[in-house]
Amino acid sequence: MIDVKKLCKEKGLRMTEQRNIIADVITKMSITGHPDVNEIFLNANEKDRNISIATVYRTVKLFEEYGAIEKHDFKDGRSRYEAIEDHHHDHLIDIETGEIHEFTNEQIEKIQSIVAETLGYKLVDHRLELYGIKIKK
Amino acid sequence: MIDVKKLCKEKGLRMTEQRNIIADVITKMSITGHPDVNEIFLNANEKDRNISIATVYRTVKLFEEYGAIEKHDFKDGRSRYEAIEDHHHDHLIDIETGEIHEFTNEQIEKIQSIVAETLGYKLVDHRLELYGIKIKK
């Protein structure tokens, strides 16, 4: 997992006090989860009472454009974000608890490209989400 | 592809004039595409000037609960619907034109279940969307 603040700086994004705080908050929250804008706002606002939710919205959009974070729209209505990781992965969402697990499957990735090509397309993006319930043993 | 009106009747849903019209509109539009609520509303409203968009929203939700139509949230912001088909399929979306293609891939389906099980989950739903651009020959 990358350091959002560091990457943005390297890419030349003007870093303000608010952006630094928001970047750090996302980097830290990404270790354990996929925070939505409000969760990011709550954490950032705790460190700087003046940060507004409008700034959080503007900032995550910017970070995403700079390739520092990734946006996900799972089936719960709001957008969730996470710091970019070095390896691509997909998600499995626990529909009972909202827990999100990450996984990678080379085989699926490969087949996706083939399917796209078969349809006459070059694959540029994809979305794969599994929704499940925990198996009790 | 099923007949939405017929299926809803069979399942005992009280069919009003508005629901009949909306069901027929969706059945017909599903042949060629994946209409959003507004497109459904426009078509239905043409047949009965009194149908309101609120009714369309309430009705598609109902049809979905009755398993007569399926809801999709692609990356364009609004929800799209289509009449249930007998075989499950996923979608490839042309990011330049918005065109939507359907495809089925048994292998991916199979791997998905295995991935879920490996993580300790029973797969109950999934979302697989490919986004691509047409390959010019």
Added chain:
DNA sequence: TTACTTGCAAATGCTTTGCGAGCCG
């Protein structure tokens, strides 16, 4: 009859934006 439906308009919830003030380089 009578519980279920509808149209309308108002209310949501999440996200975006105009504006004047403030800050970074």
Added chain:
DNA sequence: CGGCTCGCAAAGCATTTGCAAGTAA
């Protein structure tokens, strides 16, 4: 200094809902 940012409140959008009147079975 001068353009980029910010906080605030207002605006947007898709979708939902309260209510009184209308309707299917």
